[in-house]
Amino acid sequence: MSETIKLISPVDGSIYAERPALDEAAVSRVVTTARTAQASWAAVPLEDRIACCLKALDALKAMNDEVVTELAWQMGRPVRYGGELGGTIERTTYCANIAAEALADIERTDKPGFKRYLKRVPLGIVMVIAPWNYPFMTAINTIMPALMAGNVIILKHAAQTLLVGERLAKAFEAAGLPKGVFQNIVLTHGGTEKLLGSGLIDHVNFTGSVAGGRAIEKALAGTFATLGLELGGKDPAYVRADADLDYAVGNLVDGAFYNSGQCCCGIERVYVHESLYDRFVDGFVDLTSQYKLGNPLDEATTLGPMAQARFAAWVREQTEEALRKGAKAHIDVSSFEANKEGTPYLAPQVLTNVDHQMSVMREESFGPVVGIMKVKDDAEALQLMNDSPYGLTASLWTEDVDAAAGIADQIETGTVFMNRCDYLDPALVWTGVKDTGKGAALSEIGFHNLTRPKSFHFRVEH
Structure with a gap:
């Protein structure tokens, strides 16, 4: 029998939502589905990937009134301030506007007889471990550019904001995203560590505590997955x-x-x-x-x-x-x-x-x-x-x-x-130093951290 993750509302201490955590077999199916989906998603033209993300944004806009109340119940933000739609729109739209330039090939034309260029290719499976304090915007910082760049997403949201992951999944489903390109999962800490240590994840983005960041680095040790950490500040x-x-x-x-x-x-x-x-x-x-x-x-x-x-x-x-x-x-x-x-x-x-x-x-x-x-x-x-x-x-x-x-x-x-x-x-890089973490989000640098450079060196005259 799987463990249940409970969301205790700060409003009155009641259980606002609870969901079963995935067992090991279910996690394996999620990863297999993601890996299968990634190759075909990366082959989709960039403009179509961007269009899917913008359609998901439209779906989130339509949910906003419900989301505002849900956020109040989940993490306590007063309804008078609305949700996080403004920042979500700004960041997604900016990503869409710069994606082509940020992901464009870089040609080297200074050597006659050769065709040489650098290409940015997707990392593969990107796992986002999102926090509860700004549960939409912090997740979107990675999700949107990662998808536009041809990666697939596995989202594990904080227990305090379980319903946010479900909202995002519904938005991408409404946008017609192919099966397996975006998956929202519920996991225990132990289940998360096991998945991270499996070597099946290509990149992890985590926002949370310093202790949490250290635990993730330890779980990933030896897998060679790339990692982005934003661990708070003073x-x-x-x-x-x-x-x-x-x-x-x-x-x-x-x-x-x-x-x-x-x-x-x-x-x-x-x-x-x-x-x-x-x-x-x-x-x-x-x-x-x-x-x-x-x-x-x-x-x-x-x-x-x-x-x-x-x-x-x-x-x-x-x-x-x-x-x-x-x-x-x-x-x-x-x-x-x-x-x-x-x-x-x-x-x-x-x-x-x-x-x-x-x-x-x-x-x-x-x-x-x-x-x-x-x-x-x-x-x-x-x-x-x-x-x-x-x-x-x-x-x-x-x-x-x-x-x-x-x-x-x-x-x-x-x-x-x-x-x-x-x-x-969104036009400037979001990064930190010292115990705040490493890696970067937003701007063209955010795209670069969600892709890897690949060189093409062709001798065309010989």
């Missing part, structure tokens, strides 16, 4: 003396607390020039106090529950440790009626008097808490921004583009923003 912001204060406050509050802080590139620590510090903290606290914590199905709610009670417990633990070490909490959590110990409902918190001896400024929180520190100059801010085992994004708030460029060059991170944060631009 993303900093630096507010320089010349920043537009109100603009910075408004955007950084949103960057810290949107999705209850459950964003890989959400703002978790802020460094503010001493000349703006007091006014910045006052504005940040005032705006944070205006959030409405509650049931995500209520249109008035602006801050939903975290996805699981244990995630909220970790943020509470970090906050309590910081307070014991001298931090100051600026938000009276008792004013948020829904905030309750032992539940996923967690009020936002703003901490000052923090330092890098505190977990809240060093280890990923992935929740609605942010620490703010005063700095005297760019050099101090830079040193603190780089004092982290993570490196996904960093944001600079200034009116001086040249100064921002100079600082950005020295920040150890995958992306640097100026006067914005918490956003993925």
Whole structure:
């Protein structure tokens, strides 16, 4: 009898969905079907593969109203913010627009008597192990370019968002994708590790924790499968003396607390020039106090529950440790009626008097808490921004583009923003350094990571 995967809703603790995990024989059939489908799918003209993906996007658009409610039940995002359709459209459309150029042959014409060119060919079976926090967009980052490039997909979604994989499967079925080109599966951790170690998967893309990334690398050891990992971050912001204060406050509050802080590139620590510090903290606290914590199905709610009670417990633990070490909490959590110990409902918190001896400024929180520190100059801010085992994004708030460029060059991170944060631009590569992982998604580089180069060297005159 197979194990059952249960989706416990953060809204009320009920079982919102449960599905049987595939056994070993079923997994074998999935892989065999995928391998058979891949050769014929790669032979389909690129423009037809792109058209199929765009038809699937249209099918997702038609589901959006239902998806918004499902997401609230599955991972707690308030319905007032809609689903993830905007980002899904933007990323898929951009992939479609650049696919031909990104995958085009590269000809070498400098040697008479030869025909020489480089071709990008699909890797084969791509397995996407997707997270729950942005369950559509994080999956789409790999799924759409991989399919356009001629790969086939096996999707294993997070247990917290089981229904997202099913939605994607329905969308591709509606688009007329051939059998086996996209398959959604439900697996236990043990079943996932066994599949990864089988040597039957050609590329894996995983978004999740550092511990999860290490487990996947270990499971893949010796298979020579390629791997893309995005393992989270502790993303900093630096507010320089010349920043537009109100603009910075408004955007950084949103960057810290949107999705209850459950964003890989959400703002978790802020460094503010001493000349703006007091006014910045006052504005940040005032705006944070205006959030409405509650049931995500209520249109008035602006801050939903975290996805699981244990995630909220970790943020509470970090906050309590910081307070014991001298931090100051600026938000009276008792004013948020829904905030309750032992539940996923967690009020936002703003901490000052923090330092890098505190977990809240060093280890990923992935929740609605942010620490703010005063700095005297760019050099101090830079040193603190780089004092982290993570490196996904960093944001600079200034009116001086040249100064921002100079600082950005020295920040150890995958992306640097100026006067914005918490956003993925599909035209730019999405990557990280240090414990944030390796590999890359989006842009033409995303296509390159989902294909392999093949050289053709023909002597045509002899």
